[in-house]
Amino acid sequence: MLQQVNELNEEKFVEAFGPLFEHSPWVAERAYRSRPFAARQDLISALEGAVWQADPAEQLALLRAHPDLGTRVRMTDQSVQEQAGAGLNQLTPDEYEQFLQLNKQYTEAFRFPFIMAVKGQTKETIREALKLRIRREAKEERSKALQEVCKIGRLRLDDILAKEGEGNAMTNRTERMMYYGKGDVWVYRSYAKPLTNLTLIPESGFTGRDNVLFGMNIKVAVSGESFITSFAAGDNTLVVATDSMKNFILRKAGEYDGATAEGFLAFACRKLLETYPQMTGVKMTADQVSFDVLPVPGEGGFESGNLVYRYGQNEHPKAMVELTRADDGIAVTDHEGGVADLKLIKVKGSSFAGFVRDEYTTLPESYDRPLFIFLDIAWSYEEIENALDSDLGRYVAAEQIRDIAHTVFHEQHSPSIQNLIYRIGQRALLRFPQLKEVRFESNNRTWETVLEQASAGEGKVFTEPRPPYGFQGFSMTRQDLESL
Known part of the structure; x- marks a missing residue:
């Protein structure tokens, strides 16, 4: 599949992948510059990277190119099919009027239409998401909308790739898994x-x-x-x-x-x-x-x-x-360094508050809690030779990434594990410009508090948490350093 994609000229590439992003072929035009793609994820990363690297005005135009959900405005064929799949083409008059008013409130609040990847959703779940997201801060909601734009693009890409077995022009070969x-x-x-x-x-x-x-x-x-x-x-x-x-x-x-x-x-x-x-x-x-x-x-x-x-x-x-x-010889096609099973405990200086609270919520907000995490970190290099030959002086040791993790954990009051791993990744990419990407898998194993105050001193008493546990996954590249 990727061989055929890499062989497309720019015009054909934009024709094939431009529709992934509503009325915004410039996303595919910029992604084309990242060819060749060694893996499907590289194609996805190039497309999404073009979205996140765009300037704010371009991002706003991309968001405004999307139609309101549940309204009868002009849409691309993909949007028509997606909204029909969620039942938004079969609204009752009352439902249509409700969507119209909610969309109007949302657009007035954020200056772009409500965007959601509706595949697998229903008109009820979409309406509830719209009600919830209207209450968000502008910066947070703009980031969420761009995430949904990228998710829509990935789903549309999956549809394109699924057609390859039906005579898609890019490939008629099914790749077999065999090892x-x-x-x-x-x-x-x-x-x-x-x-x-x-x-x-x-x-x-x-x-x-x-x-x-x-x-x-x-x-x-x-x-x-x-x-x-x-x-x-x-x-x-x-x-x-x-x-x-x-x-x-x-x-x-x-x-x-x-x-x-x-x-x-x-x-x-x-x-x-x-x-x-x-x-x-x-x-x-x-x-x-x-x-x-x-x-x-x-x-x-x-x-x-x-x-x-x-x-x-x-x-x-x-x-x-x-x-x-x-045909041209043997080459490295993928690589990864990493540190696994890192366990970090911070006795205080972490918090978790401001999350969604509804009838399912029993977790109290915490502003100064102990935090115990299991953490796996992986990374890849811009140039693979730096991983293979330490004599080049650009090898990154697992012990150094480990020490960055616990240093950042010590320095910063973390409002969430998500923010903690983001800051660790930023620091690693800052210290080691030879790295291309850093990836995380973390588990929250924070102890349960038994006593808020020991009989003497400021100590508390804890025990092991009950299963199940929360986990987080995240990857970041050098583009994320722009927010430093």
Whole structure:
């Protein structure tokens, strides 16, 4: 699919994707400059990026290009179909008059029409959302409206892609998912190349790893159309046993002369593709094993022994690299660095208030609460070589991102976990301009308060929270630094 998209000239590209955004072909025109797209998400990001990077006047014009919901004004064919799907073309006279008045109040308040992705909605849920959003602050509602514009665009894009099997001009080929591999490949290498030459930042005292112990738990998946016979006919002629993959990875760990997990994964993936021509893609992920050096008595007091280590029990670095074989050779098509299972507790200085309150709400507002979060952070680079070769001096260590997270947590009174991870991402992108994107998955594990006041001092008493738990996901790019 993407190959055909990348081959479109600008005119055809705008013709295909311009209708995703109501009467605003300029969105597709600007997204076209980001070709080629390596993945569907890259196409989506380019389109949505054009929306968010537009100046306020252009954004306002885009919002004003949308029709009022439930009214009989001129609309694009897509809007007609979408509103009909939600039943807005079958309003009673009273319902029509109610929508007319609500839309008028909304437009007078915000200077643009009420916008909502109505797929899967009903006229009742749309009406209630309209009533709720009329009460928002102007800045908040404008951001929400732009989010809905992007959501509408994604849904319309899904409809375009769904037509590919019906003879869509861009492609008539269905891509098959087919892979197999090995998980829990535990690799321990002693005396690997030390990780040095890092960019030092004020939030972290981390200066590198000695890599005396370099451990990873690796998962490998291989793909290739040649393997179809093993699935369809039980013919294993071209199948490389997963046990062989395990042994291959273990042997290659002895040959690797680099210092980063990303570098080793890329090295091993490339070697697999070079060794087995029936493979056209290899993806490896790794959870690094953290080892803590134990201090021992020395002449000047306790010092690092560099001989005895303790298996780390807390957060750990992670990595992912994917390589693909093409006509012009083997190339990295996806990558990720990260830190997983980070657990941060702030005893006070966090709040959560101002959220929607209705008949379903039992949670009280809090203005100075303890906050306990589980946090996974991942990032990708503008140039993949910076992840693979630490000698370039632009590698970002998981320990540095970890330290940014707890520093921002310490510095700022966070009104929500969402805002906290946003500020962490901003700081990471500011400190490391070589990063392209930072992504988060967080869980709220805040303790329940049992006693508001201990018998002495300012202490309180807490217990573990009851399930279920809240979670947040978010990604951000360098564009988000503009709000600093």
